[in-house]
Every structure is written in C-alpha cells, then in structure tokens.
Amino acid sequence: MKRFLATVAIGALLVSAAPGQRGALAETPADQLVVAFNMSNVLTMDPAAITGGETVQILNNVYDSLVSLNPETLALEPRLAESWEIAPDNMSVTFHLRKDVTFASGNPLTAEDVAYSLKRLLKLSQAQASMLTSRGFDAEQADAQFVAKDEHTFVLTLPAPDDPKLIMMVLAEAGRGSILDSKLVQENETDGDMGAAFLTNNSAGSGAYTLNNWRANEYVILTRNDAFWGDAPEMKRVLMRHLPESQTQRLGLEQGDIDVGFSLAAPDLRGLEKNEQITVESVPSAGFYYLAVSMKDERYADPKVREALRYLIDYDGINGAIMPYFGVKRQQPINSYVFAALPDPGYALDVEKAKALLAEAGYPDGFETTLRVISTQEFLDSATAIQATLAQAGIKAEIITGDGGQIYGAMRERSFELLVGRGGGGQQPHPDSNLRAMAYNPDNSDEAKLTNYQNWRTSFFDEALNGMIESALVEPDADKQATMYEDIQRKMEELVMSIQPFSERVVTAAYQSDVHGVVVDPWTSRFEDVTKER
Template identity: 30%
Template sequence: MSPLLPRRGSRTARVALAATAVAVASALTLTACSGSDSSDRGGDDATVRVGLVLEPTSLDIRTQSGAALDQVLIDNVYQGLVGRTADGEIRDVLASGHEVSADGKTYTFTLREGTTFQDGKPVTAADVVWSLQQAKDNTSYVDSAKLAGVTSITSPSEGVVELQLAQPDSDLLFSLTGRAGLVLEQAAKNDLSDSANGTGPYEVSSWKQGDSLTFSRNDDYWGTEPKVAKIVFRYITDPSTAVNAMANGDLDVLNPVDGTLASQLQGNQDITLHRGKTTDKYTLAFNDARAPFTDKRVRQAIRQAIDPKALIKAIGGTGVEQGGPIPELDPGYQDLTSIDAYDPDNAKRLLAEAGQSDLDLTLTYANVYPATIGDVLKSQLAEVGITLKVERVDFATWLDQVFKKKDFQLSMVDHVEARDFGNWANPDYYFGYDNPEVQRLYAESIAATSQTEKEQALREAARIVSEDAAGEWLYTATEITAVRKGVTGFPVDGGNSRLDLAGLAVR
C-alpha cells in the first residue's frame, strides 16, 4: 500500500500516510533464513516484528489524520462500542449488545461488564457519552462529521448509552467502528500525541519516530489475553529494503510486499505469501474546479488515454480494474469499467474538440508511491498528445500543497478507507467535484432504512460520478502479505487500513 490520508477538517477522509524514514534495526528474531530455531521463540513470550510503510507523525487518534493510525491503533489499542469483522460486518465490543429502533433514529447500547482502560480504571457510560460528544462537537477531530446527524448522546440508565438522530443514518454503526466511535477515559491526563490509554489488548510501550512503534501485551485486558508479548512495527519505505529484511529473517511479517519484488520471496520455505483483497483505491484525482478539468471532454480524454491493464502489469499485477468510485468490497459496487475504457484514438478526438490538442499537465503525488505509476501515466498520456510533468514530493508537501491548498492539476493517492464515497458528494473536498444530484443520492443512501435502498442510491450516484469523468480510478489494490513460518492470526485482507491483531500468535 502506501501513504496516509489526511484530515478533511470537519469532513474527514483517509488517504494513505507516508512513512518518513527507512529503518532496519535489530530486534528479537523469531525465525531467520540463516537457520535460527523458532522452537524457543514462540509461545506467550514471543515478539513479532512487522514491516509496514505507513508511519504516524503523531499518535493523537483524535486530531492526527492518516491511515497509519487506524491501521495499528484501532482494535489493538483503542476500541469502541462496536467494531468490524474482517468482512466489514458489525460486531459488539465494549457494548455487549445494541438495538436500533424501527424508525432508525434511536440506537441503544448496553455496556459490557468488566471492561477497563489500560490504566486500570473501569469503562463507564459517562466515559462513552463524553467520548462521543467530544468527537461530535470538535470539528477538528478526525471523522467528527460522521456524528453530525446525532442530536443527543445520553445514558438513560446505568450501563446504557443512547444515541438519538434527527433522521436515519445507515452508516452510523459503521462510523462508530472507526475514530468517531472510539472510547477514551474522560479523567485521563496522558499526552495523546505520544501515548495512549485505550481499552484494547495491546499497549503502546515505545515509539522511536522514523524507526519503530512497539506494542506490549495488556496483561489486564478485559477480553481474551493476547498470545504474544510484543509487536514491533518497523517502518520501511523502500520496497527493496523491506523485502530484503523479510528474506534475511529480520522481519516476521511484511505488509505489503511490492508486486515486482514478490518473486524474491517465493520458494522460501520459511515464508508464505498471501494475496488479499482491499478497499485501496489508487485514484488519479483531477482538480475539477480548475481549467482545463472544468471541461468534461478533457476529463474523459485522460481516462480514455489510460490503460489500467498495462499499469497493473507494470506494478507487478497487484491490482484489479475499478472503473468507478466504489470498490468491490463496498456497498453499491457495480462494474463500471466499460465507462471511458481505454481508447486513445477517441481520447485524441475529444482533446481536439476541446481545443486542447497540445496539453501540458503536472502530476503531483507523494514519493512513497512507486515511481512506476508516474512513468506509465506519462508514457500513456504522451500517446494522445498530453505532456505530463511528474513531481513526486514528500507527504507533508503533498498534504499542504494538494490536500489543503488544492494547488494542483493532477494528483494520485491511495484512498484506503472503506465506504468513503461521501468524498465525491463533498464539494469542499480536494477533488473540487460539485454535483447536486450526486449529493442528493448520497444523502438518500445515508437516510435509507433498508440495505437495498441504500445500495441502489449509491449505485446510481457512483455511475453518475464515473460517467461525469470526475476522476480516474486506476485500480483497486490487491495486497501481498509475507508471513514467516509459525506466525498465525495476521490479517491478510484489508491490512493496509486496519490490522486487528487480537489473534496473533507464534507456534
């Protein structure tokens, strides 16, 4: 995968955040290609070393945006009333059960007994009410807008929390599985930027910025005790360095493995490669509010100039065509790949009609994404007469220039978060896409009280966005995860955005 997704002010989104440095530090070796014996390395005292790309710039789960925090902190350190399963279903966590009224406007949660924060204090209904109210009222908090439709958050009786809505919100439970629903201790005084006091199975024990983040087992965890003592997340941005670390036994898990380098790990009897599904949408964003992208013909021409199959092949085959803004794993998906399919001859015609037969454009994207992507796009657009200048910048520059200031023509980023179609219904988002019909349909999908109605509205809206050529969806990533022999319980689907490591173990 790749970089993080920044905060959208009161309307948040996720885009992958970039790790800031390459680190190859020594750590406890579980198993190694050099032949170290794993028999005395497993069991409850094991340390698992996990290679990742996305490093947080702060641990503040409330205000610091970016997929790097969601990836490791949610489920493992912080939890909410509800969580999500690997296939996106809702499961009760700090709540022992929940009910939704027939009109979809009242959500009642019964708190699980015996849950505690990592400082030993019990989780109370007051903590839950305070946490959700803070998330709703502070628009600077990531995902605050996802609670905008909640009119009251109360505890009508001991151990019960109730949310009232002005109108139904079909996404509310799913939103509560993310940052908007995390439960923090009201009385805690710790600095959230470099420490955490959650309710999960692991505690943050150390953070060496630019190097690694270490979790230790929460021995007082209210749920099933974790099966490993420590997890060390090592942030390695260079794909070759990461693969070498895995091959040499310096890592026990690598997520993801660069598709062009996967062959270096194949045939290693100590390593298994798993191919998993994701909601990672590698999106070529147009600045729709700025010329020449205000002309639909230009947008269509760019889409038709791009051959996704060739791009996917160039990155090692780790992707599938998408064709529209909703990936296969999300509600409302439909196959839209026939819309503005690869047709360079027609792309030239559209550019000529738009008076843009000799167009110069700049593509700006974070340098944690492969240079191959920019190279392929530059070559393909050149075939239809578009000269593309590629600027790869560090993530902080991308965040300031592209995301915040919207000073760009084309950009490319991996939008990792599930169910984030709402970005296309938000005219203030950095895409600059403003379509009232899409906004109406998205609002209709949120207010729907049946899944059928919800998905129908999303399908209609997604088709409009694709037919309007609001952007180009290069591919949905498939991720390769390398797992060393003896390591079990590591998620291989959706790991770029969420890693629930409660079941991680070493035999």
C-alpha cells in the same frame, strides 16, 4: 541491520537463535511477535490526537470500540457492545454493553466510560474529532448526544439526519472510537488537560494488549492484558519496530528476526514471494489511484475531452506491470468491497475512439498540457505510462514532479491541469465515504476552500448529483438505499466525472509462513488472534 539485531532483544523480548526449520537462522520466540513497519507518522498514543493508519494499527490492540469491522467482510460486528438497536427514525442507536469487561487497570467498563470518551474527543477537538464534527456532533451538545442510560446501556443520538450505520463504522476505528478508562484518565489529568499528557505515552484501554513502552521512531512494545475480556492472545508480547527501509525488513524476514513486515517495496516483495518460508499477502484498502482534471481549464470542462481521457489510460498495462502490491484495476468511484458497488464499466485503451472524441471537441490534433505527480515510484511510473498513451492521441503532457505538499498543494489550490494521485475516501465501507470525496461538492466557489472534497479541488459541480448523494445517505430502507447508490454511479458515468480511477488501492505485508492470523490492513489489524506453529 547490526543495530537492529542488537536492539531487538529489548526487555523481555529476547530473540534468541534457535535451530528449527530455518536451521542456523534466528527465530523469534513462539509466544512473542516481532513486527516491522514505518512509524514516522506515529506522534502520540492519545486516541484523540493520533493521525495515520500506523497509529490506528497500534491502538487497535490497546483499546476497544463499541463495534468492530470484520477484517474479511468489513461487516459491523459486536465488540464492547453485545447488541444494538437503531431507532425507527434513524436518529439514535442504543448499545447494550458487555457486562464482563474491565480495563487493564481493573476498573469496570461502563456506559459512563463510553460517554466520557466521546465527549472528551469533541472537547479536545484534535485530529480524530473531525469525522464526528463534520457530521454535526458538537462539544456543546455532547451531553445530549452521548448518554449513559444505565451502567450497561449507551445511547448515541444523531445531531442531524444521517445513516447510523455509517456513524457506527466511524466509531469502529481506533482513535475516534477508542473507549477510555475515564477513572484512570481523570486521575492523571494535569491542569485540566483531560489526561492528554498522560495518554501521550500511556494507555487506558480494555484491549488485548497494554502499551508497555514507546520510543518515537524506534519501537513500540505491547504486553498481553491479563484482564482482557476475550480469549487470551497467544502472543504474550508484541514488538513493533520502526524499520522504514524495505531492504532491512526483507533481510530481517529472510533471517527469521522479524515475523511480519508491513512496509516493503515492490522489488523486495517480489523477491520474498520466491521464498517458501514467507507469505506475501495483498488486501483491498481505502481509496484509489486516479487521473484527475481541473474543470477550470476550458479543455477539461468539455465532457468530450474528459471522455477521451477515459480511453487514453492503459488500465490493464498499468495494473499488470506497475501496480502489483499497490493496486488492482478498478474504474468505479466506489471501493469494490462496499455495498452497492457496481462492476467496472469496462473502459479500455482505445486511441482511435479517443481521437474521435477529441475531434468532436475541436482538438483533432490534440494539445499541450501538464501532468502533475508525486515522485514516489508507482505514481511516477503510472504517470509516465499515461503520458505515453496521451501522446498517441496528440496530447503532449509535460510531467511535473514534486513531493505531496507540492503536488496535492496545487490540487488544493485548484491550480493544475492533469494530476495522477491517490485518495477517494473508503476508510468506512460505505458508499458515502467514497462519494463525499469523489463526487460531492456543496459549494464550488474558490472562497469555500472545501479542500477535504477532492471533487471541489477539481472544480466539478453538479447540484443534482449532490442531491442524490444527500438523499441516499438518509434513506432508511436498505434495499432502496442500495438502489439509490447504484443510480448515483450510473449518473456519474453519464456526467463524465473529473476524477477517473484506474486502480483500487491495496496494502501488502509479508510474514513468516508459520505465523497465522495476521490482518494486513492497518485499519482493521489486531494481533489478538495471531498464532505460531513452533
């Protein structure tokens, strides 16, 4: 902590002790934001190569996208594109760009920059390209798929029938959707790398901030972009500190040295909730905590056994005692904030009903099994609770712990029995994002190795369900499409899927109560609207 306090005054970000409501405690400057988070996964600042929500959280402030997602409603909103039209056949989208946008370099932003950015993404074929390539976009066809019709009109043509709204949601995210200053990037190419070396440590965006300095696993400094097309942010600078220890973040918040903490553990969040000068906020995020079974195991291939497991999870107990700050009760396979999401079916712990179902399946005395789980606290505590309720019906589950590679590795190899995990899509607020992870499985063979599909990992396959998912995606009528997604959820309930959610993921942050405009979810977080009452 002494090292943190000594180094927080980096460059112009001098944090001085200032008397105020906190008395003798330190207080960050009124026009500068100090943020603490874990940046272990921040490996580059090149939008084409980033991974993880932490880097998205940084680059949301540096780069603009054609559209954005409203942080509260997750509705598509204009960003660089003032408006757009979806073609009647749903095969193209025409975007009309703002005419008052310049990059931080002073270069004007045009449709050519948009086309260049998306073509670069496919040509480099790094981490952020996968979402587009999985939907048929291809570097060899990019000139036809991404077209600058004129200086302020960009046309995106879909390579195959799809839902253009979902493609727009994909492009709303920093990384794959970041629009680069093509002139600046090309001026800084090295040996045909399309600016990759330059963008590792530099920015070429039009966002509210520019990348001033980044030191891996130490800090990121963002400086207000005076050329920003929107309202000037109140924060002149943002210092994002790598502070992976929860207790260090808590102490920094309590002493006034930190404005926002994004990586706090439950005990410290509970402590901070008692502090009137600190606000603790949780918001829904992508995916679920779930209990998964392997259909390769003949016991779990029986729908009666899977149905019994539905009634051997203490949904209220787990979510009330273990999941605060991490999740809220959810039993449907579609995130609650997504259109067409149905309310929960109302499963509850019912040991007698589970015993009856097990008896019907031929297991009146239960059986022995294994339950895999990563050793992170909320996962392990949830698995322990499930182990206890399984035992009440005669299912003796041996818990096997390990790190993510070991536990999810076994799932990817389809070599497990029961598993408590987290996942299920949802990065885009569209049912297909969840269903591609939780229900879709186009090829159930071991050789297919469709490890990105969690349903493949569990060896669950239903051809009719696949067809329903494919048809709903390309339905152009919004009302009909919503009805189709509702029907899919009811079908999944009838099938008794191999993955049963018990909690919808939430993300939590703590911040000074005089700081306003904080967006907690890293996928939609921006600092341009943050203000302080000081």
